[in-house]
Amino acid sequence: MSAFAGTGRLTRLVLRRDRVRLGIWLIGTPLLGYALAASVSGVYPDDAARHGYATTSASSLVARAFNGPIAGADLGAVVVAETYVTLAVTVALLSTFAVVRHTRQNEETGRAELLGASVVGRYALLTAALLVVVGVNVLSAALLALALAGTGLPVAGCVAAAAAIGGVGLAFTGVAAVTAQITVTSRGANALAAASVGLAFLLRAAGDVFGDVNADGTRVDSAWPSWLSPLGWGNQVRAFGGEQWWTLALPVALLVVAVAVAYALAERRDLGAGLVAPRRGPARAPASLLSPAGLAWRLQRGALLGWAVGVGVVGFCMGVAADEFNTMIAENPAAAEAIAAMGGGANLVDAYLAAMLALFALTIGAYVVQALLRVRADESDGILEAVLATAVSRGRWLGTQVAAAVLGALALLLLAGATTGLGYGIVSGDVLGETVVLGGAAALRLPALLVVAGVVTALFGLLPRWSVVLSWTALLAFLLLGQLGAVLDLPQAALDVSPFTHVPSVPAVDPTVLPLAVLVAVAAVLVAAGVAAFRHRDVPS
């Protein structure tokens, strides 16, 4: 068994390196499950409300695509419908990233070479990573079962639901073990594994959309594509709806097969090599690349495309759902009240659409922060030094990055509004009108995103070392103020801190110019301060 020599030590190394991440995963997933379950019981307190939810979920194609097949009208089934996809996708991604981090990334950075030269067997690295990730998945699922049972739900259902989510984690642990053997870069291995999560989601969504609704309209039986998807297997456990325990064997079987494949591949390849040769690029740069703006576009376009696909799909579905929303709120006054508080105005569908656009704006805020914080990453790893040693001025370089992030955000906002309008237009009969109106309404949110860009720029100029942490903290604060502020009855002064508070809630209310002009002015001051500070400080700092 010399191929496994050193596995114990390496396992402890993995645990030591990731004690914080793994701790958060271990505790965070059950806590998230508990919080979601508790809030669902609050929103659907009685049988009538839950029955209404179940029939709507079963009849709505959008709900089936995003929440999976509802298993019945019990509280537990409603909780699963509301939480399963979120938790399962989270656990799937956490598992894949963890496996790749401790296998392929070690090879890519050369750490594996150093370890491999010591008394460490060929399979030890992979085995240690698998032991830890499988262990965390099992333990986290056990804690999740306890947390769900803590809300008073039937124990058998809680165990089934938690095991279903743990099973998803195990399945994608296996998938990542294989993808880590295939590509040379950890980025490639992560992308391949994440793409398989996406494919699993689509297969499951298709199978659930084409599924059959039972006689009383509260339960969906999925069509065959769901059975091809590890994400679908979790639904087929049917927690709180007559559990089919045997389906839990499916992810375990996938894990066993995938790990066997991964070992076989590891046996046949060289350390550091993959099965797929890395892609090559052009020997000469195209003219479009040869400027700071061209470079910014080249570096952003991949991420922007990913965001565009996500925003477009979600926007379209939200638009289609706007019509179903009318029927849903007729049966659930509590949800109607929440939407009205978020969106404002008298017309509930408009309030719903405005609330969706507000959510999009906040989400796209994450794109702005992510895109703009590249400047700090470039500075820390030394690329910025080399660029500023050429004939590019600091002001031009930073200004280009800000402009690129803002233009990307504008494109995403327009796309979010237009696809929401398209979806709503198809069900309401006015495709062109809704697309234009909602596209414009979304674009009106840009000034809030300008302020976000301003905050990041100012932090980069003034407090470069803290800019990453503080930028994300600021966005999170805006998010919490927007989502919880009204619910928690915070004073208006606190709510006013967030630029998103000041954006007119179009289309629920009419647009006003003054707040938008003020936001633009604030953003301009922040950007100017950031650029000025950047021009006067040391690089790197």
Add this chain to the structure above:
Amino acid sequence: MAVIAIDNLVKTFGAVRALDGLDLRVEPGEVHGFLGPNGAGKSTTIRILLGLLRRDSGEVRVLGADPWRDAVRLHRRLAYVPGDVSLWPNLSGGEAIDLFGQLRGGLDRRRRDELLERFDLDPTRTCRTYSKGNRQKVAIVAAFASDVELYVLDEPTSGLDPLMEAVFQDEVRRIKREGGTVLLSSHVLAEVEALCDRVSIIREGRSVESGTLAELRHLTRTAVTVETARPLTGLEALPGVHAVRDVDGRTHLEVEPAHLDELLGHLVRFGVRALTSAPPTLEELFLRHYGADAADGHATAGAASSESRAALR
């Protein structure tokens, strides 16, 4: 007018005084070696010359301009190779070279292709897959394919193999022939001895020595090994003779260049059978400066030299 003129330069990072009154002169058309151990302040000096860091006090002129205020204008006239090259992982090497060249104001495409050939660099691989040496080649090709007056090279060959090192030296000689000026910061003494007209040695943020290699050699001792027919006596009484040791019937000693003549006059009286004398290498110069407290005596210099040697490699 000097291409680089630094007087009494001071730069602090918090409580650390990285540069403490540094002086440096680089004349037009010369290859100037910039030597010092890790942490001596070489990279800090270069970053100030590029206008990336702001000086606390002192005078700095590059090509007659202030590098902090006139950074962009200056950068059209110089090319920089950093010691630790990082590149955009998803761009190909060829794209990175063209990009750097264009941002600097254009590059000679024919020479670019020639250099790629000479340095044996595959421009279609993505930067993510390059080793340290290959990333360095990208920066070197981008710099050497630019037609500029000044080349600032910060330990440019630390990742290159000896073959590529030879190509690099050829290219530096070509630049010198064509009238370019080079500031070459280095740890590789053979490279500096092979290329540099003048060297400046810095330590703890201060210049400790500057001059041509010949001038600096005057400051150090020549190592002499001699075998004589009759036992050698009276060496200790000679001026400028140090570290006399007898090993296997031969005498090893060190002599200051100014007193070489007196030494030889003394030796011939004992019937010289064999004599070797070695000029001091740059390495010895280096050790003299870094072998802490070298001035206090030979013993401490010897003790510190193993440490310095470790730092050199």
